[in-house]
Amino acid sequence: MHADRRPFLIGRNAIQAALRGFFAREDFIEVDTAVLQISPGNEAHLHAFATEALTTDGQKAPFYLHTSPEFACKKLLAAGEERISCFAHVYRNRERGPLHHPEFTMLEWYRAGESYESLMMDCVRILALAAETAKTEKLAYRGGETDPFAGPERVSVAEAFERHAGIDLLASVAANGSTDRDHLAAEMKHVGMRVADDDGWADLFSRVLVEKIEPHLGFGRITILYEYPVSEAALARPSMRDPRVAERFELYACGVELANGFGELTNAAEQRRRFEIEMAEKARVYGETYPLDEDFLAALSLMPEASGIALGFDRLVMLATGASRIDQVLWAPVAEYGR
Numbered sequence: 001m002h003a004d005r006r007p008f009l010i011g012r013n014a015i016q017a018a019l020r021g022f023f024a025r026e027d028f029i030e031v032d033t034a035v036l037q038i039s040p041g042n043e044a045h046l047h048a049f050a051t052e053a054l055t056t057d058g059q060k061a062p063f064y065l066h067t068s069p070e071f072a073c074k075k076l077l078a079a080g081e082e083r084i085s086c087f088a089h090v091y092r093n094r095e096r097g098p099l100h101h102p103e104f105t106m107l108e109w110y111r112a113g114e115s116y117e118s119l120m121m122d123c124v125r126i127l128a129l130a131a132e133t134a135k136t137e138k139l140a141y142r143g144g145e146t147d148p149f150a151g152p153e154r155v156s157v158a159e160a161f162e163r164h165a166g167i168d169l170l171a172s173v174a175a176n177g178s179t180d181r182d183h184l185a186a187e188m189k190h191v192g193m194r195v196a197d198d199d200g201w202a203d204l205f206s207r208v209l210v211e212k213i214e215p216h217l218g219f220g221r222i223t224i225l226y227e228y229p230v231s232e233a234a235l236a237r238p239s240m241r242d243p244r245v246a247e248r249f250e251l252y253a254c255g256v257e258l259a260n261g262f263g264e265l266t267n268a269a270e271q272r273r274r275f276e277i278e279m280a281e282k283a284r285v286y287g288e289t290y291p292l293d294e295d296f297l298a299a300l301s302l303m304p305e306a307s308g309i310a311l312g313f314d315r316l317v318m319l320a321t322g323a324s325r326i327d328q329v330l331w332a333p334v335a336e337y338g339r
Helices: 002-025 070-078 116-133 157-165 181-190 201-216 268-286 294-300 313-321
Strands: 049-054 060-065 083-091 103-112 139-141 144-147 153-156 223-226 248-253 256-263 306-312
Touching (some): 002 116, 070 306, 116 223, 116 248, 139 313, 306 313
Parallel strands (some): 153 223
Antiparallel strands (some): 083 103, 103 306, 223 248, 248 256
16 A cells, blocks of 8 residues: 555655745745644634643643644744744544545645735645646646646635526625525525525535535636635634625635635634634534633734635645545555544
């Protein structure tokens, strides 16, 4: 099995070295953040691995393996760093499949004082560099192909809903960001989509995105899907153009989501409010919550305006090297469990 995977793994190393060179040339400082955190993150549908620390006298303290280095990176921005990058091993429970692994590598980078459009251009350059390094002219996955050297397609979430599902998404979002579940449900029923009685607005939004929109993204050329509704962007600031949407984008190639970028929210009170909403939803759906990181919330008052992004490095390697499963590009995958 290792011999079969080794070409993908050598490609992985080459791409990682190339990206480190890219960030060094752009004057980024590479940082290394702790895996153990007070809070693993506060998004309703992300699941963490829990553990505990013991003091020298045996007292217990709860900790989690982080789902992203985001909180730690933003604390570093608050401390005065301006351009940072990070290859971080991150951990997400309840995730395993061709594109998911319980432990994987997240590439995150942050630009203080720069817009999230700068991250979009970073992504275009990074995908081209990955393809060049892998000596390929295309990214490929399950029969789909993307030309990483072509100009990207930029489409707003609202435009994508109209184009691919025939739904006026923003008609169900108020100026203050609140959402109308019944309005979106009615539109979905009108176009023949399934709606369950206990579906919330976020559930309906996700169903349209997964079933009607994502299958069309990133074929032929990269797709940048931007301006998510504010309720679907807990860590992003509202758009100056339209308060119903946020400065959030996702990057797609071959129908695969590769990255998630933000114009970062720096209002601590608003961030706390959004986290509390996310944790209330997590309690409703899964019967559990995660603590808030008070140090992170305090750091937001010192953090400069910035943009930041998380890219699934293993997925990028898959598409550049032609691997069909994420475990083919991991040097030592986690053992199978739950069978």
